[in-house]
Amino acid sequence: MSISDQSIMSEPSESGRFGEFGGRFVPETLVPACQELEASFREAWADPLFRAELDQVLKEYAGRPSIITECYQLGAKLGIRLVLKREDLNHTGSHKINNVLGQVLLAKRMGKKRIVAETGAGQHGVASATAAALMGMSCKVYMGAVDVERQALNVFRMKLLGAEVEAVHSGSRTLKDAVNEAMRDWVASVESTHYCLGSVMGPHPYPWMVREFHRVIGKEAREQCLERYGSDPDFVVACVGGGSNAIGIFSGFVDTKARLIGVEPAGGAAVGRGQPGVVHGMRSYLMQDEYGQVQEAHSISAGLDYPGVGPEHSYLASIGRAEYPTVTDAEVIEAFQLMAKTEGIIPALECAHALAWITREAPKMQGKTVLMNLSGRGDKDVGQMMEILG
């Protein structure tokens, strides 16, 4: 398939496939719910009234459009033009709110009363709790026990917002296990409950629907770059766990000549080190052992501690349209401090992965324009960094 193919980043196939990735591998109990969700989303997304309602809440509540910021000091230091898409400035401090407002509006339209969500770093959990509070729905968030510990502030934030937070003690006690537990809840509560999945993963229609809700990132950034610089960037860089912020910004540039770079943590490199597998409802690259047991991801950032990746990323990698390099925790810690000191912006540890790649590869990008998705702010990580840096 050629890169100019119009089908890239449009609708997946009828079976929810992006190439050979995606699908709907869920217990039979959930099949009708996934079918209903797909039909409801399709109908709502084609309805100008739903789109207007979502646009309004994104503008008046989330604070969209988010700005772009050029990093003059850091850019000069690295020999590149470094531009940030400031998703960290959205209400609740990350890009996650785009998807959550869309899904909760949709759930309400579908007559659901309750939201369940999984969270890693807590950003999606906070966003879900926020949207549930705004729209008068009850909310339960599953979070790995390890993450509950290292993201205590976000746990308290969710509780303040009226959500119930349940620590998950099974398996690796991180994001993948929180997804398992949220799915188990949904299997038991599917008639009243919407599963507000936090990334471009899971069974069809989630990878497609969540991408559409984040498409706004790339659309705005494309327009902003054109207006400001008169051209598209040479590189578009984002961190990848499940991959929602990366998909959002890539979607605006997939039909340009920009190189699309999704940066994975070295300890959670699904695309880089995984093989195709099936877990959490989708066929995608997955870190697994020789018998197909899913391996645990290890990274400094809870939000990227995920052994899989959204199926559309697997597809973009397989056709060579996007690249998925890795960075180490040590590089991330450096990048985190560098952005704080040179630009006065404390990034989320997740986004520091994208910056770590940029600083490492800058010598090969001299004079180029590099757009980075700053998908979240780092307030939540300050406690953890305080311990690491002593």
Added chain:
Amino acid sequence: MNTSNLLPFERELRAKRDAGRKLLVPYVTGGLSGWTDAIRAAAANGADVIEIGLPFSDPVMDGPIIQEASQRALDDGATPISILEGVRTLDVDVPLVVMCYYNTVHHAGHERFASQLVQAGIVGAIIPDLPLEESGPWCAAADAVGLATIMLAAPTAPDDRLPRVCARARGFVYSVGLLGVTGERTELAATASQLAGRLKKVTDVPVIIGVGVSNSAQAVEACKVADGIVQGASVVRRLMESGPDAVGAYVAEVRAAIDAG
């Protein structure tokens, strides 16, 4: 009806059902300490089929008991290969089926996995995260080697879906007893008998209720509508707490209860 095209496994279950026997299907997590003796005990005490779980790292359809059993088995080094080797040594007279999550199948490869099962003497497979729409490639591989794919039917299925699920089912239809994951409950959910009743109206394949049938009294209640029951968490808990003999005693108790009606 003409049953000559059916797999021998399904013919046997239908014959027992038609003779008035309720089918008892204990579940044992493969690789869990004492699992082979538990299977022998279940076979000796009235099981009609035994379901062997291949433990998976991310068992989304399982509740706390089978999650724990799976984790223990994995921690002890159990693999699909080691469990199938154990199966070959069992020498029991009861048909054996496996329950496994789809990545175990996908990773091994459909054809390879199907032939590994057949070589170990397994006659059927239950794959709870492989719904009808995604089941084509696996079913083709299983059909080719005479392995039964036991389809699950769920209470959430609309009426027009059930005949399609049943048409693809071989051996028996696994009628999911409630909205939820495996585990013991204080009462049999109303959905259990409702779904089994809906299935009985559209299929002649034996209908067996699993998930949430937690003791002999619930088994009797479920068997008023269904052709049989799976006993999962209640068996596995006894194996973890008390060992294989307790499994044998429990299977005998359920057998006697459903035979008495």
